[in-house]
Amino acid sequence: MLLKRTSKADMSPLKKSVLQTGILLFWMIGIIFLFILGNLLLKINTYGFETGVKSTANTLEIFSKPVVSPLKWSSQQETGIHHLVVNMLVFYAVFTFGFWVRQYFKVAGVILLLVFFIASGIWYYVYFLSYAVI
DSSP states (O other), rough: OOOHHTTTTOOOOOHHHHHHHHHHHHHHHHHHHHHHHHHHHHHHHHHHHHHHHHHHHHHHHHHHHTTTOOSSSOOOOOOHHHHHHHHHHOOOEEEEEEEHHHOOHHHHHHHHHHHHHHHHHHHHHHHHHHHOOO
């Protein structure tokens, strides 16, 4: 509802695209926070406070590793804040471009956004599996 109301405002297509990507990122962060909080409460309720906190910290570390890692697997797998910034800039630029294309070419933009979502999901999943195997 918020997305429809703000995107119908008289804005330039680029501003609308940036706003839509920001809202998408906001919802993704909110949902991830709720999942981690639910995991924490479930583990504490089931296994006790100490085990629940340790398990949730390990889960958070495993799931946040791809976000703060380099975008290529052949480099050293050291993580850092600069990788987080680069990953977020690439994510923001790619999805802003997808939303911008959707402003002009409805079907092509939706297909492009779908491809971006699938590609980022595959990247995250493959990185997560390679980290879990190592």
